[in-house]
Amino acid sequence: xxxxxxxxxxxxxxxxxxxxxxxxxxxxxxxxxxxxxxxxxxxxxxxxxxxxxxxxxxxxxxxxxxxxxxxxxxxxxxxxxxxxxxxxxxxxxxxxxxxxxxxxxxxxxxxxxxxxxxxxxxxxxxxxxxxxxxxxxxxxxxxxxxxxxxxxxxxxxxxx
Numbered sequence: 001x002x003x004x005x006x007x008x009x010x011x012x013x014x015x016x017x018x019x020x021x022x023x024x025x026x027x028x029x030x031x032x033x034x035x036x037x038x039x040x041x042x043x044x045x046x047x048x049x050x051x052x053x054x055x056x057x058x059x060x061x062x063x064x065x066x067x068x069x070x071x072x073x074x075x076x077x078x079x080x081x082x083x084x085x086x087x088x089x090x091x092x093x094x095x096x097x098x099x100x101x102x103x104x105x106x107x108x109x110x111x112x113x114x115x116x117x118x119x120x121x122x123x124x125x126x127x128x129x130x131x132x133x134x135x136x137x138x139x140x141x142x143x144x145x146x147x148x149x150x151x152x153x154x155x156x157x158x159x160x
Contacts, residue, residue, distance in 0.1 A: 059118055059119075060116060060117065061076060061080060061117040061118065061119055061120070062076065062080070064119050064120075066119075067119035067121075068120075070120040071120050079117075079142075080117050082148065083115070083117055083123065083140065083148060084115050084117075087099060087112055087115055087125060087138075087150070088112060088115075090112070093109075096111060096129070097109075097110055097111050097112050097127065099112065099136060099138060099150055099152060100112065100127045100134070100136060100155065101136070102134070102155075102157055104129075105129060106131065108130055109129060110127050110134075112125045112126070112127045112136075113125075113126045113127060113128055121139055121140065121141075122137060122138065122140075122153070123137070123138040123139075123150075124136070124137055124138075125138060132157055132158065132159075132160070133157075133158050134156050134157035134158055135155065135156055136154070136155035136156075137153040137155070138150050138151065138152060138153060139152075139153050
């Protein structure tokens with residue numbers, strides 16, 4: 001009786017070991033397949049967003065080779081920084097930024113928040129007074145003395 005009990009326990013242990021081994025080997029294979037699928041999906045997503053970023057940068061001075069060739073005598077990064085600084089400096093005006101066609105509304109001045117230099121001639125800027133928002137398309141010129149002059153092409157103010 002004791003011998004049969006040990007035999008049954010041995011067989012039961014052997015079967016449990018076999019099932020556990022089978023389970024963990026298939027689990028490892030399943031997990032590795034899942035990781036490979038995730039890596040493939042991650043690579044595809046990275047490629048997708050990289051392509052989207054390249055497309056978005058197409059209409060910027062940094063991504064426009066023709067505009068960079070036109071401005072070959074200038075450092076693009078320094079020029080962009082100078083343009084942004086000059087536009088933001090105009091926010092200090094007590095009446096609001098002079099590049100925004102709209103004066104004060106409800107005693108709140110309009111200031112430029114974001115700037116994107118599109119090419120060697122145009123800039124788009126976002127402005128607001130805290131309540132209202134809008135965008136302005138600017139044209140800029142680099143003068144002989146390397147000063148920059150701006151002119152308003154068109155602007156829009158969004159309603160609430």
